[in-house]
Amino acid sequence: QAQLVQSGSELKKPGASVKVSCKASGYDFSRYVINWVRQAPGQGLEWMGRIDTYTGNPTYAQGLTGQFVFSLDSPVSTAYLEISDLKVEDTAVYFCARDDPGATPFDCWGQGTLVTVSS
């Protein structure tokens, strides 16, 4: 069955960078878009953007700074979220989730990656 497996928790200092991976299995990777969703501690869900796994074209939520970059390694069915110049307020759980545009929304989620930014 479809599965998204994310990389493990990260502890980083302010100003550092981190790259979170999201590996897909059990389905045709190029058929579904990969979305990134952020959840700050004790808060709700925030859609950060998406990357079209067929074209490689990313779309970022308005207001999301250039700190955040989505990328793919399609031959290994993996999507990445890279966050640069980390700030304490970037501390959150980051989820990847697939959707089938025009059909089902986020029907398969990664387990989440906790990124903690602390000096």
Add this chain to the structure above:
Amino acid sequence: DIQMTQSPSTLSASVGDRVTITCRASQTISDRLAWYQQKPGKAPKLLIYKASTLESGVPSRFSGSGSGTEFTLTISSLQPDDFANYYCQQHNYYPFTFGPGTKVDIK
């Protein structure tokens, strides 16, 4: 961007209760509304999409209705496994905004 609101923010209920959560969109989204359940430390789980379509494997005690700007999620008979946070999400226009969530806890 489309703004989503949910009510109530917290709901205290007992096992066996019928529970209803409301979600409103700031503009019409047709029937493109999804509901998710999230438990602490876990990823959200899709329950319903296109307002009323039950995701495969989701118990039939969950149902959704509505169109346009007003939607509801109903749990017909609350079970112990249902105590969780529930989020609505519009999937009609990017960005796919989420509601702020409703916590269903034990009365």
